[in-house]
Amino acid sequence: MDGRSMISYGVLDPSAFAEDGGPSIAERMARQGAWFRRADNRRVARVGAIGGWDQVRSRLKGDCDGNPLLFVFSACKDTIRTFPMMQHDPDRPEDMLTDTDDHCLDDVRYACMSRPYIAAAPKPPRSTFETRMPTLNELVASSMRHRGHERI
Numbered sequence: 001m002d003g004r005s006m007i008s009y010g011v012l013d014p015s016a017f018a019e020d021g022g023p024s025i026a027e028r029m030a031r032q033g034a035w036f037r038r039a040d041n042r043r044v045a046r047v048g049a050i051g052g053w054d055q056v057r058s059r060l061k062g063d064c065d066g067n068p069l070l071f072v073f074s075a076c077k078d079t080i081r082t083f084p085m086m087q088h089d090p091d092r093p094e095d096m097l098t099d100t101d102d103h104c105l106d107d108v109r110y111a112c113m114s115r116p117y118i119a120a121a122p123k124p125p126r127s128t129f130e131t132r133m134p135t136l137n138e139l140v141a142s143s144m145r146h147r148g149h150e151r152i
Contacts, residue, residue, distance in 0.1 A: 011114045012036035013106070039110035044094045053096060055112035056105075064120050070108075079104040 016025040017038055026036055045051035059069035072079055082104050089095045096102065134142070 009114075010034075010036045011039035011110045013110070014038050014041055037114070040113040041106070041110065042113065043096070043109070044092065050113070050116050050118075051094065052109035052113045053094065055116060056109055058117055058119055059112055061119075064122065069117060070112075076104070079108060 012026055012029075016029075016036075017027075018024055019027075023031075026038075029036065041052065042050075043052050045054055056070070062068050072083075074080075078101075082101050085100060086102065086105060087097045087100075089097050096105070
């Protein structure tokens, strides 16, 4: 690194932590100074859990003010190439088909799951009478105006 930027953390596919007769891929990377956390690779939500594709979809929608929550830079050529060709699984519409090149999108899903986002509840509509309750006289006057009667 050039000293101007610092990566605070990274996530890695859980399979990289598997030890099968020797140090795992994650352990070998850590020995070289590249530390990663185990990614949450849940594709779809289970009872009481957040699913990875739900996290990606919520970020694609943006927040309640219309701000984007997912940025893809032009250098992410494979993500840009593979995102449009992803299809929903016809047997599990909340999931994606995995018989295509989905590795870059797995990375996007892992990143989203590492910092789950829950959309804010929609703001209630403003009251016609602002924040206070109208008086009986105001209600009668309003009703009269709507009927075309003017009070003298």
